[in-house]
Amino acid sequence: MRQATTKQMLIRMKTFITTALAASITALAAQAPSNSSTPARMTAHPIPRLVQQNGRYALMVDGAPYLMLGAQSGNSSDWPTTLPKVWPAIEYLHANTLEIPIYWEQFEPKPGQFDYSQVDLLLTQARERQVHLVLLWFGTWKNGSQHYMPEWMKLDSKRYFHVINKEGEYVDSPSPFCTASLERDKKAFTALMNHLKDVDSERTVLMVQVENETGTWGGTIRDYSPEANKLFHGPAPPEVVKAMGKKWVPPGASWEAVFGPEAEVYFHAWAIAKYVGQVAAAGRAAYPLPMYVNAALHDPLTPEVPVSYESGGPTDNVIPIWKAAAPAIEIEAPDIYLRGTKQYLRTLEVYHRPDNALFVPETMGSPLSARFFFSALGLQAIGYSPFGLDYTRNRPAMPGEPNSKNAFLEPTAQDYRLIAPMMRQIAKLNFEGKLQATAELDDGSAQILHFGEWDAVVTYGRHRRPMENTNERREPLGRALVAQLGGNKFLVTGMDCTVDFRPAGTAEQQKAGGIVFGTGQEPSAKIDGKWIHRQFLRVEEGQYVNGGFQFERILNGDQTDYGLPFTFAPEVLHVSLATY
Numbered sequence: 001m002r003q004a005t006t007k008q009m010l011i012r013m014k015t016f017i018t019t020a021l022a023a024s025i026t027a028l029a030a031q032a033p034s035n036s037s038t039p040a041r042m043t044a045h046p047i048p049r050l051v052q053q054n055g056r057y058a059l060m061v062d063g064a065p066y067l068m069l070g071a072q073s074g075n076s077s078d079w080p081t082t083l084p085k086v087w088p089a090i091e092y093l094h095a096n097t098l099e100i101p102i103y104w105e106q107f108e109p110k111p112g113q114f115d116y117s118q119v120d121l122l123l124t125q126a127r128e129r130q131v132h133l134v135l136l137w138f139g140t141w142k143n144g145s146q147h148y149m150p151e152w153m154k155l156d157s158k159r160y161f162h163v164i165n166k167e168g169e170y171v172d173s174p175s176p177f178c179t180a181s182l183e184r185d186k187k188a189f190t191a192l193m194n195h196l197k198d199v200d201s202e203r204t205v206l207m208v209q210v211e212n213e214t215g216t217w218g219g220t221i222r223d224y225s226p227e228a229n230k231l232f233h234g235p236a237p238p239e240v241v242k243a244m245g246k247k248w249v250p251p252g253a254s255w256e257a258v259f260g261p262e263a264e265v266y267f268h269a270w271a272i273a274k275y276v277g278q279v280a281a282a283g284r285a286a287y288p289l290p291m292y293v294n295a296a297l298h299d300p301l302t303p304e305v306p307v308s309y310e311s312g313g314p315t316d317n318v319i320p321i322w323k324a325a326a327p328a329i330e331i332e333a334p335d336i337y338l339r340g341t342k343q344y345l346r347t348l349e350v351y352h353r354p355d356n357a358l359f360v361p362e363t364m365g366s367p368l369s370a371r372f373f374f375s376a377l378g379l380q381a382i383g384y385s386p387f388g389l390d391y392t393r394n395r396p397a398m399p400g401e402p403n404s405k406n407a408f409l410e411p412t413a414q415d416y417r418l419i420a421p422m423m424r425q426i427a428k429l430n431f432e433g434k435l436q437a438t439a440e441l442d443d444g445s446a447q448i449l450h451f452g453e454w455d456a457v458v459t460y461g462r463h464r465r466p467m468e469n470t471n472e473r474r475e476p477l478g479r480a481l482v483a484q485l486g487g488n489k490f491l492v493t494g495m496d497c498t499v500d501f502r503p504a505g506t507a508e509q510q511k512a513g514g515i516v517f518g519t520g521q522e523p524s525a526k527i528d529g530k531w532i533h534r535q536f537l538r539v540e541e542g543q544y545v546n547g548g549f550q551f552e553r554i555l556n557g558d559q560t561d562y563g564l565p566f567t568f569a570p571e572v573l574h575v576s577l578a579t580y
């Protein structure tokens with residue numbers, strides 16, 4: 001055969017590349033929604049979305065469940081001068097997602113003129129570090145106030161007016177009935193979302209928080225402006241009546257007639273939700289990223305009347321109102337700063353609903369609360385994000401607070417160091433309902449997790465690995481995670497705890513019989529007069545690398561005779577079980 005000339009070879013190569021490229025573009029286009037003229041580059045990274053299956057949620061990123069190992073920056077950290085103090089903290093934490101504000105006052109310095117420079121800088125710097133972003137739209141509401149409105153709006157408080165209290169005075173909170181503010185917010189937020197659509201085909205931004213801790217503090221439960229009063233004394237909207245589970249009410253019944261003492265709180269929540277829902281809907285029409293709102297909480301164990309919390313935000317008592325009035329918002333999310341274990345766990349429970357994915361966009365990153373990340377995972381959380389974790393902190397350490405450079409990051413870093421290498425596996429196992437996780441209660445009592453044929457028993461404060469930590473215990477820091485990889489095969493990890501297994505039912509039986517778990521005597525149990533013994537077939541220690549478990553060694557002897565003990569080091573086990 002005749003040798004091809006260099007020119008001919010170049011032509012062939014070009015033809016080959018063009019054909020291959022065309023084939024992959026066709027393949028990508030085939031994945032696009034049928035009614036879409038979306039270019040192929042858009043389908044390479046599909047828009048992140050929240051999906052639900054069998055009552056469990058997942059945030060899909062690049063087509064697979066994703067667990068946000070998040071950290072939120074300080075409020076004033078999103079500036080060119082401060083970002084260099086943010087990224088090193090994210091790296092130290094092993095966080096995969098940074099939550100950071102977009103300030104309306106910076107974004108729209110003059111009416112209708114939008115400044116995209118800071119968003120662009122964020123995107124560039126996040127991509128350089130392969131970190132995802134959740135953007136927090138500090139728009140009309142920030143912690144119940146309108147402090148992030150642009151100056152030109154603040155100077156025109158007649159047009160962009162505040163809530164009026166019972167005494168007829170303005171308070172430091174934007175009125176949800178101010179259509180001028182609403183229209184401005186919608187325009188600005190839409191500009192932001194349009195810009196993201198144009199510049200973020202890489203999907204660096206995963207979700208957007210619309211406003212921040214909406215509602216009203218300062219003793220006023222609702223707006224008492226003439227317009228608000230008129231609506232309040234008018235009929236309660238049927239969608240709210242239905243959302244709150246009222247079966248039948250007389251046609252035209254007022255808020256007070258339907259909801260009694262709760263009427264004012266519900267009314268304010270409805271008014272704010274309607275406003276925020278319109279902002280979100282306008283933004284989503286431009287670019288449909290998942291959107292959520294965050295709540296300054298009230299104590300879920302103590303009903304508060306009169307209301308002393310931030311009225312009107314998405315607190316757990318009004319989630320259905322928010323769902324009905326703001327359907328463009330996909331998640332109502334709790335900012336959890338409650339210190340009591342019971343309150344914390346109850347809050348996770350009440351935000352984990354069939355119609356609401358659990359997501360914790362703010363919480364404290366303290367040693368005692370780091371364990372609650374596991375409690376959240378146990379309720380299929382799609383993400384977790386302690387607040388204020390960057391090096392811009394300009395306050396001195398509080399009494400009793402460790403003062404070394406990374407002490408405030410360390411509790412969260414412990415969690416993320418462990419989970420980050422297997423983040424995708426954890427998210428998938430959780431979405432499939434194969435994972436359970438738990439945290440130590442204040443009394444250190446044992447916990448039992450049920451997996452079909454097997455129960456996992458988690459104990460705290462006993463049998464640490466010999467020599468590794470001999471201090472007797474003091475504070476509840478333990479946490480455990482168990483996932484069923486196959487019938488008798490489990491992924492097991494945790495910190496400051498011991499995990500063991502029992503054939504299903506025997507653990508409950510032993511507990512009822514008063515056995516103290518963790519003494520090493522109880523992996524065998526008599527069922528229907530017959531002894532059943534748990535045995536470890538094989539306990540592999542290793543780590544996840546590039547999505548696969550990399551075996552390092554087999555644990556046996558002292559390392560398994562009393563169950564599987566975990567320290568604070570990142571330790572991951574694959575465990576095979578059998579009975580005899």
Ligand code: DGJ
Pocket residue numbers: 075143212213335362387
């Ligand atoms: C909750 C708010 O959402 C945050 O922006 C911040 O103000 C913290 N409280 C307190 O530092």
